Amino acid sequence: GTKAVEGLTLMLPKTNTKCFNTTTFKMMKKLRLIQLANVELDGDFKNLSSDLRWLCWHGCPLKCIPTDFYQGKLVSIELEKSNIKLLWKETKMMEKLKILNLSHSNYLIQTPDFSNLPNLEKLTLIDCPRLYEISHTIGHLNKILQINLKDCINLHSLPRSIYKLKSLKTLILSGCLKIDKLEEDLEQMESLTTLVANKTAITRVPFSIVRSKSIGYISLCNYEGFSRDVFPSLIWSWTSPTNSFSFQAQSFLGMSTLVSLDVTNQSSHLPSSISKDLPKLQSLWIECGSKLQLSQNTTSILDALYATNSKELESTMTTSNTLNTDASKLTECDGQVHISGPKSSSRSLLVQIGMSCQVTNMLKESIFQNMTTSECGDYLLPGDNYPDWLTFNNEGSSVIFEIPQVNGHNLKAMTCIVHYSTLDNIISDDFKNLLVINRTKNNIQIYTKEGLTSFEAEEWQRVVSNIEPGNKVEVVVVFENKLNVEKTTIYLVYEPIDEKMELCDKNVIVSSVDENVYSFKQISQVESIDDINQKQKRRKIE
Incomplete structure (x- = not known):
């Protein structure tokens, strides 16, 4: 009977407290679980089982746990509403203890020495009014x-x-x-x-x-x-008149998460101290209250970025050891971006904003497959491939376009191809920032190369969802000063609304066409270039 008992529960009302002698437990050698409420124990605590795992004693009248009570195998100690003042006078090693709950202990003044509780997982000390x-x-x-x-x-x-x-x-x-x-x-x-x-x-x-x-x-x-x-x-x-932007920026320097600033209620544009700290932020989203404020802030941001990049450039000019992708004057021919005439100082860069999926990988494969020298020494980039992607391009470092409505499809990503030339004695990474300016919603998204490569799926979803059909958007690419951006091409990549999520893969790309600078991750389920060409031929026939 008594020797076989492994668990004991005795819960009494507060108005009916009873006292029991510990000899009651002496024969319960297998006792592992004790749950008591408003019970007093008198006698030697060495009478309690040395195999005890769980001690739950609400309303424990003790001021501390007796030293003769063996607790080496206890996993949980719950002494809520106790009179405990100091849990142990002498703390012994309790390697098994994972839960310690002394909540509502009105006389507890300090916690025990935790160095002897190496495996404690949960510490609960709710409403201990004297704990200091x-x-x-x-x-x-x-x-x-x-x-x-x-x-x-x-x-x-x-x-x-x-x-x-x-x-x-x-x-x-x-x-x-x-x-x-x-x-x-x-x-x-x-x-x-x-x-x-x-x-x-x-x-x-x-x-x-x-x-x-x-x-x-x-x-x-x-x-x-x-x-x-x-x-x-x-x-x-x-961000207040008493806190300079420089002081605030220190709090989120190096963050990969997209940080937002709302300046819609500010009478002026960003403070001048932004020029010092803005280039250090990996990503920033600025909400403006008007088109005038948007214009002012855009000017301030670009001035700050170009000023910083110019200083960095001066400190990094040396003999270049980077292989360049040949490129030169850009024109538009047969619906494709046409880059002709090799030039040793010209390069190409691909930047992707958003989540990768089957369509983005088709586009990237098409771009790289076609950027090979033809008989006339030219390069070809794919044009529109409705409804998979749409193309916008412009001379220089920015492109302004209106987001179209593509029935049955959602915008998945934006891919940017930039062709630029640089001095032969520059070995820096060249690409510094990308700005996405929504002129309809009056907001500015700013990213560094590092910021683009560190976003999680949820953050990309927020970025892309900000761009809606009918929005007028400008994309600006910022390089180190003294670089000549010849042409910028934007691809808006779409996916069918009912496309299964498993076809998509988080893969943020910041890559140079030069293999020695950056490289792409290899993605499975990529449609071959032959399949792409066959699809385009069928559409022309239709």
Whole structure:
């Protein structure tokens, strides 16, 4: 009977507390689970089973756990609404412990030494009103997943070591009325997905938070929601007359995520200090309030980018060791972009915005297949291939066009081919930025080469969805100064609305036709160039 018991539950109402002697448990050698509520235990705790795995004791009257209680195999300790003041007088190694819950313990004043709890995954200390200190040893919890300190109203700060927790996914500080600061070290918490810190004394959000690649949900300083929705408003809140753009930009330098700034309510264009920090941003989306503001901001941005690129150019001029793709004067012939006359200083560049799919790979294969020398030494680029892609081109570094409506198809990506010439003694990457200016919606998207290659699928969806039929759009390619952009060609790539998602593959391209500079990823399910040519012949016959 008693020797076979593995689990025991005794839940009494608070008004009917009972006291039992620990000898009651002496014969329960196989006892692994204990659940008690409003029960007092008297006697030696060594009488409890040494095989105990789960201790749940609500309303525990003890001020600390007795030293003669063996806890070496405990996986979970839940002592809610207890009288615990200090959990252990002497902490012993507890390698099995994964859950520690001391919530609503009114007398708890400090946490235990966490260095002896190497496998703790969940720490819950909700509503411990006298808790004033978290041990610095919390930094030893290398497997911790969740820390909940909600409503610990006397807790005034967090130890710096807490920011070293690379495994932590959820941190809850809401209701900690005296906590007034989160350190910039927050970005070190590389697994943190949820941060809840509302109803605290925190008035300033750490700038490093927007660099986090993991945070998905945030509640802090009256900002609440998914990070993709909160971060743009958060960043804009830093843009004020008292905060220079230079100061704000430090918070999101190097971010791969698309950062948004809303200047629709500003009477003037971007502050002059943008010239220092704008070129350092990997991606930026600026919402303007009018066409005049759009024009002013576009001018400021281009001036800033060209000024910075000119300085970089002066420091990198040397003998070139880069192979060039021959190109020269561009004309339009038979619906194709025609590039004739070899020239050693001319190059071609392909940049793709959006998600790759079967059609984008068909287009890229067609481009590279046709960029071979014909008998007259010319190059041919594909023209319109309705409804798969449409072509727009212009001399120089920008193209302005109106997005057409293609029935039964959605815009999937934009592919940009740029032909330019450069000095022979320049070995830099040349391509610096790409701007997509929506003149209908009055917004500007700015990308660096690094930004284009680091976007996730969700971010690309947001970028492409901003471009709708009827929108007047301008694409501008920014190179280092002293480069001559001869012609820019834009391909709008479409896919059938009912096309299956499995045909699409995330593959952001920033590539030079010169194999020594950049290269394409190889994509499966690519239609061969022969199939493309056959399709074009059939359309001509029809």
